[in-house]
Amino acid sequence: MHLESIATIPLSMKITTVESSKLPSIDFDNLNFGTVFTDHMFVCNFINGEWQDPEIIPYGPLTIDPSARVFHYGQAVFEGMKAFKDENNKVWLFRPDENFNRLNKSASRLAMPELPEDVFFNGLNTLLNLDKEWIEKGKGNSLYIRPFIIADEPAISASPAANYKFMIILSPARSYYSGEVRVLIAEKYSRASSGGVGSAKAAGNYAAQFYPTSLAHKEGYQQIIWTDANTHEYLEEAGTMNIFFRINDTLITAPTNDRILDGVTRKSIIQIAKDNDIDIQVRSLKVSELIDAAKNGSLKEIFGTGTAAVINPILGFKHSSFKHELPKINDSYATLLKEILNNIQYNLAEDKHEWRYEVKSM
Numbered sequence: 564m565h566l567e568s569i570a571t572i573p574l575s576m577k578i579t580t581v582e583s584s585k586l587p588s589i590d591f592d593n594l595n596f597g598t599v600f601t602d603h604m605f606v607c608n609f610i611n612g613e614w615q616d617p618e619i620i621p622y623g624p625l626t627i628d629p630s631a632r633v634f635h636y637g638q639a640v641f642e643g644m645k646a647f648k649d650e651n652n653k654v655w656l657f658r659p660d661e662n663f664n665r666l667n668k669s670a671s672r673l674a675m676p677e678l679p680e681d682v683f684f685n686g687l688n689t690l691l692n693l694d695k696e697w698i699e700k701g702k703g704n705s706l707y708i709r710p711f712i713i714a715d716e717p718a719i720s721a722s723p724a725a726n727y728k729f730m731i732i733l734s735p736a737r738s739y740y741s742g743e744v745r746v747l748i749a750e751k752y753s754r755a756s757s758g759g760v761g762s763a764k765a766a767g768n769y770a771a772q773f774y775p776t777s778l779a780h781k782e783g784y785q786q787i788i789w790t791d792a793n794t795h796e797y798l799e800e801a802g803t804m805n806i807f808f809r810i811n812d813t814l815i816t817a818p819t820n821d822r823i824l825d826g827v828t829r830k831s832i833i834q835i836a837k838d839n840d841i842d843i844q845v846r847s848l849k850v851s852e853l854i855d856a857a858k859n860g861s862l863k864e865i866f867g868t869g870t871a872a873v874i875n876p877i878l879g880f881k882h883s884s885f886k887h888e889l890p891k892i893n894d895s896y897a898t899l900l901k902e903i904l905n906n907i908q909y910n911l912a913e914d915k916h917e918w919r920y921e922v923k924s925m
């Protein structure tokens with residue numbers, strides 16, 4: 564990957580380290596996902612049309628003017644990635660070029676400036692080198708990486724800001740178990756619409772989801788399967804994950820479009836399924852087809868895919884008055900595919916597609 568060479572280009576970067584690390588005080592056995600952050604953070608400001616020299620500083624609160632655009636018009640995009648540590652203490656990222664490209668696609672869609680590749684990768688490499696003691700070895704352990712860009716120019720005129728802040732923060736994570744997941748298929752609310760920002764990792768997409776999801780919680784469902792906004796007839800995403808259905812021995816997932824996030828886990832699972840001779844169809848699936856398959860017993864599995872959980876099996880669903888529980892099966896594709904993907908991520912298996920990227924020690 565040509566990222567290797569990029570990471571070695573020195574970037575003029577000021578680094579201020581903490582006086583003492585918080586690490587000894589962290590209880591890794593009781594980590595609440597996304598609540599604990601490492602010692603340092605990476606910051607790069609965009610001012611008057613240019614990205615400035617970046618900085619690494621101790622993790623802590625920011626001072627931002629209350630009139631900053633991000634608070635009023637939601638100009639904010641983000642990414643979610645993970646770093647893994649193998650048995651030899653080497654640190655690995657999984658397809659980070661995909662996250663970098665997607666961050667810039669999201670930024671463009673929200674009229675925000677694109678980030679130069681060297682800022683992203685040098686920032687990430689340097690920050691991970693500083694805080695790599697925070698990554699625990701072993702499957703299930705990882706360091707969740709949250710890069711994001713916000714509009715911090717102080718002015719509430721309704722137009723794109725001139726100033727932005729790109730940051731990377733890091734949060735240690737244990738295997739993400741989201742409990743038993745049953746889902747409600749959306750019949751009224753939508754996550755995204757055609758021509759909208761559904762395919763961007765825009766902060767506002769999440770805000771729009773919280774209320775309908777809280778209604779689902781009240782009915783005893785943990786997530787919503789989003790359907791297309793126009794007809795609610797086609798299955799699109801599960802909560803904040805892409806979604807796969809197994810009917811007989813065929814896996815089906817929706818093609819990406821401007822309402823569906825182009826997930827890195829989704830595209831990796833599609834490739835791994837192909838590599839393992841699992842029949843995979845990338846096509847739209849109708850709600851009616853899902854219900855027919857549930858009724859005639861051919862529906863075997865449903866699972867969501869995303870960086871945080873990798874694969875999250877869905878145990879049951881409800882649509883209108885129709886409720887269905889998935890059968891327990893022994894030859895689960897979800898379990899198999901997750902195992903194969905994890906083995907690549909943790910440097911335990913051959914990486915024939917060159918998805919792994921080593922964070923070299925500095």
Ligand SMILES: *Cc1c(COP(=O)(O)O)cnc(C)c1O
Binds near residue numbers: 800805871
């Ligand atoms: C981030 C995200 C995903 C998963 O993408 P990955 O790259 O696999 O982590 C899926 N759907 C939505 C809406 C997302 O925001």
